[in-house]
Amino acid sequence: MTAAFGSQWRSMKGKREGWRDLSPMRRREALYGLAFVSPWIIGLLLFSFFPFVASFVLSFTRYDVINPPVWIGLANYNEIFSGDSLFLKSLGNTALYVVGSVAIRIVLAFSLAMLLNSKVRFLGVWRTLFYIPSTVPIVAISMVWIYILNARYGLLNWFLSLLGQGRIRWLSSPAYAMSGLLVMSTTWVGVTMIIFLAGLQNIPEEYYDAARIDGASWLQRLLRVTLPLLTPTIFLNILINIISAFQVFNQVFIMTQGGPRDATRTYMLHLYNHAFEFLPPQMGYASALAWILFIILFAFTAIVVLTSDRWVFYNN
Amino acid sequence: MTTVSERGALQGRMVQVRRPPAFYLGRALLYALLIACSLWFVAPLIWMLMTSFMPLSQVGVFPPEWIPRVWQPENYTEALRFWNFGVTFRNTMIITIFSLAGSLISSTIVAYGFARFRFPYRDLLFLILLATLMLPFAVRLIPVYIVYNEIGWVNTFYPLVVPEWFGNAFFIFLGRQFFLGIQQDFLDSAKIDGASEIRIFTQIMVPLAKPAIVVMAILSVQNSWNEFLGPLIYLKDENLHTLAIGLYKFTSLPGQGGMQHQQMAATVMMVIPVLAVFFLFQKQFIQGANLSGIKG
Numbered sequence: 098m099t100a101a102f103g104s105q106w107r108s109m110k111g112k113r114e115g116w117r118d119l120s121p122m123r124r125r126e127a128l129y130g131l132a133f134v135s136p137w138i139i140g141l142l143l144f145s146f147f148p149f150v151a152s153f154v155l156s157f158t159r160y161d162v163i164n165p166p167v168w169i170g171l172a173n174y175n176e177i178f179s180g181d182s183l184f185l186k187s188l189g190n191t192a193l194y195v196v197g198s199v200a201i202r203i204v205l206a207f208s209l210a211m212l213l214n215s216k217v218r219f220l221g222v223w224r225t226l227f228y229i230p231s232t233v234p235i236v237a238i239s240m241v242w243i244y245i246l247n248a249r250y251g252l253l254n255w256f257l258s259l260l261g262q263g264r265i266r267w268l269s270s271p272a273y274a275m276s277g278l279l280v281m282s283t284t285w286v287g288v289t290m291i292i293f294l295a296g297l298q299n300i301p302e303e304y305y306d307a308a309r310i311d312g313a314s315w316l317q318r319l320l321r322v323t324l325p326l327l328t329p330t331i332f333l334n335i336l337i338n339i340i341s342a343f344q345v346f347n348q349v350f351i352m353t354q355g356g357p358r359d360a361t362r363t364y365m366l367h368l369y370n371h372a373f374e375f376l377p378p379q380m381g382y383a384s385a386l387a388w389i390l391f392i393i394l395f396a397f398t399a400i401v402v403l404t405s406d407r408w409v410f411y412n413n
Numbered sequence: 414m415t416t417v418s419e420r421g422a423l424q425g426r427m428v429q430v431r432r433p434p435a436f437y438l439g440r441a442l443l444y445a446l447l448i449a450c451s452l453w454f455v456a457p458l459i460w461m462l463m464t465s466f467m468p469l470s471q472v473g474v475f476p477p478e479w480i481p482r483v484w485q486p487e488n489y490t491e492a493l494r495f496w497n498f499g500v501t502f503r504n505t506m507i508i509t510i511f512s513l514a515g516s517l518i519s520s521t522i523v524a525y526g527f528a529r530f531r532f533p534y535r536d537l538l539f540l541i542l543l544a545t546l547m548l549p550f551a552v553r554l555i556p557v558y559i560v561y562n563e564i565g566w567v568n569t570f571y572p573l574v575v576p577e578w579f580g581n582a583f584f585i586f587l588g589r590q591f592f593l594g595i596q597q598d599f600l601d602s603a604k605i606d607g608a609s610e611i612r613i614f615t616q617i618m619v620p621l622a623k624p625a626i627v628v629m630a631i632l633s634v635q636n637s638w639n640e641f642l643g644p645l646i647y648l649k650d651e652n653l654h655t656l657a658i659g660l661y662k663f664t665s666l667p668g669q670g671g672m673q674h675q676q677m678a679a680t681v682m683m684v685i686p687v688l689a690v691f692f693l694f695q696k697q698f699i700q701g702a703n704l705s706g707i708k709g
Contacts, residue, residue: 119533126530129610133526134538136519140579144557145545151556162562212447225695226451229458232691232698234639236657237680240664241461244673250475252460258476287454291702336547344549347641351661365551372555373646380555387551394549 156385161377173385184386186359187367193275194363195342198282202338203331205286210293211323224294228287238284239351243268246277253280268353271360278361281348289334296330297323328409336401343394364390461684465489465677472673488678492663496679500652501659508573508644508655509637515578516633517626523580524588525614529600539589545582558646572647573640577633584629587701591625592618628701631694638687656683 119127131138156173160166177184213223230238245252246267254264267277300323308318324331346365349355355362355370368390372383460479464472465488467481492498527539561572595618603613619626644655654662660683664676691698 123531127532130526130530130532130535133530133614134523134535136578137523137542137580137582137585138538140519140576141541141545144576144579145548145553148553148556149548151559152552155556155559160559162559209450212443212450215443217443217447221695223447223451224699227454228699228702229688229691230454232635232687233458233684234657234687235641236639236660237684238457240660240676240680241457244464245457245460250473250477252456252477255476283453284457288702291699295703340547340549344551350645351641351665368551369642372558380559384555387549387555391549391552394547398547 152384152387155381156388158381160380162380163377166381169381173382174389176382177385177389183359183362183367187355187362187364190275190360190362191343191345191364194278194282194345195339197275197279198342198345199335199338201279201282202286202289203334205283206289206293206334207331209286209290210297211319213290213294214297224291227290230284231287235347236351239348242281242284242348243352246281269357271358274353274357274360278345278348278352282342289338292334293327293330296327300326325410332401332405332409336398339397339401340394343390343397458684461677461680464674465681467674469672469674485674488674489682492675492679492682495675496659496663497651497654498656498659498679498682501654501656504570504648504653505638505656508570508640509634511570511574512577512637513630513633515574516581516584517629519578519580520584520629521588521619521622521626522614524585525592525618527585528589528592529614529618542582542585546586554646561647567647568650568653569647570653573637573643581629581633584632587629588622588625591622595621624697624700627694628697631690631697632701634690635687 155166157168157170158166159169159172209227213220217223244250248254248264248266248269251267253267254262257263257265265273267273267280304322304326305318308322313321344365345363346369349361349363349366350369353361355366364386368383368386371379371386460477463479463481466484466486467478467488468483468485471478471482527535527542557572558567561567566572600613600617603617608616639657640655641657641661644658645661648654648658660679663679
């Protein structure tokens with residue numbers, strides 16, 4: 098997808114055709130094209146472009162939905178950066194979740210994909226088993242994990258006790274609550290794994306044959322053949338997972354409501370509280386929070402995309 | 414212990430290769446690892462299913478028990494007494510069906526527009542489409558909510574269904590890739606026969622694109638079924654709650670909720686339809702996940 102983004106960007110440069118340069122036949126074709134894509138263009142304006150601009154404007158106002166918005170300049174931003182202790186707390190928690198869950202997912206998904214790519218029997222069965230929990234609705238999987246992470250009788254503590262580990266209060270202690278959510282994030286490893294597996298299966302067998310003839314060990318083949326050729330997939334997976342992890346909301350809302358003692362209060366939960374739970378609602382304030390999140394995400398995406406020239410290897 | 418080497422078989426010569434014991438040890442280890450990983454992913458679901466049939470006394474004990482001592486299907490009927498499953502199920506179905514129809518029709522049309530016709534700024538528009546996939550929903554959430562609130566759409570299904578009728582960016586991307594892969598000469602002969610663009614689209618291209626459309630359909634159903642934040646914000650009225658919200662309320666509101674074994678029964682009821690769809694359309698699910706990682 099992001100590779101598509103890159104190639105789209107490259108193919109666009111230098112080509113500029115205006116309406117006037119078109120022949121009548123081409124003009125007819127262009128009209129058809131625009132007619133076909135028009136639903137999406139209207140949707141883009143209504144559901145992406147307008148809200149995007151509107152939330153920027155709103156972020157400079159105080160707005161409680163009932164009374165008309167009041168322009169207050171940078172007051173929301175001032176409040177966020179100087180008076181809102183939960184802003185930094187939630188941002189820190191979210192950063193922790195992003196780093197932890199992205200690392201877990203990339204490493205685990207890659208390892209599982211490597212296992213499945215080593216000519217195993219019943220490939221489809223294993224793949225299905227790893228993927229099943231990803232299909233379960235978030236509310237349902239959260240319900241189950243509330244009990245898995247239960248300190249007294251949870252499955253996780255039972256499993257750990259078999260390994261000789263004492264009880265851990267996963268969701269009920271501030272020190273471990275975020276770790277509990279990170280353990281739970283392994284649930285969705287299957288999606289990333291499938292993308293990795295497809296990437297691995299695209300690597301031509303000849304490369305490995307050549308490496309073997311040259312006497313490359315398993316580790317050398319992994320480091321010199323597999324990983325470099327897989328960088329576009331790794332790049333894509335990191336990007337997708339960063340964007341979704343930054344906006345983690347559902348399981349936190351359902352399982353902990355940000356507790357205990359704000360240990361799992363994530364950025365989206367903080368934003369949601371201001372917009373939809375506070376009375377009166379603070380839509381302007383929440384919009385400012387949304388825009389800060391957008392800028393942070395944009396910066397991250399830009400860093401990943403801009404550095405990708407150095408470490409992502411495109412085979413074309 | 415000998416086996417036929419695959420390479421030998423490929424070359425047409427049946428070569429017997431004696432493999433070192435280390436190979437079989439490695440394989441045994443590999444399968445042990447695979448089984449352990451599968452258990453990690455599947456055990457929570459098995460535990461959920463088992464618990465949903467247990468008597469309450471068996472739940473919440475340590476070490477956890479896996480097999481119900483007495484099978485209690487009445488956990489399900491008890492759960493249904495508190496939780497208005499019928500209403501939430503109907504609401505979820507309405508949202509699912511109208512979202513499905515809207516996103517399939519609009520996304521297929523738009524995808525075809527991007528794939529088949531040349532028009533000014535097409536590539537720029539497509540670039541914007543890909544960029545919207547990366548736009549955090551947080552930035553859209555509040556203004557969209559305010560507008561829906563102004564026009565009286567809060568407490569209706571419209572906010573969850575109407576946007577789907579303007580094309581889903583990911584489905585458009587997916588459909589375009591598929592349409593680009595269809596042979597062009599097909600079209601040229603149809604055009605010579607005097608078929609209009611509309612007829613070419615509806616009668617030739619859409620049937621050809623069925624595999625892509627099935628993938629979209631499954632992803633769309635899954636999205637509607639799983640959606641939590643949207644219904645949470647827009648559907649305040651209890652008669653409009655979806656399965657996801659109903660299950661959340663059932664398990665988390667004090668006084669209204671059931672006991673743990675009933676909660677698990679309710680959870681199973683929500684999960685079963687999704688799992689059924691998953692097992693029926695496994696191939697397309699995997700394809701859908703794959704396509705999100707497509708190159709090119």
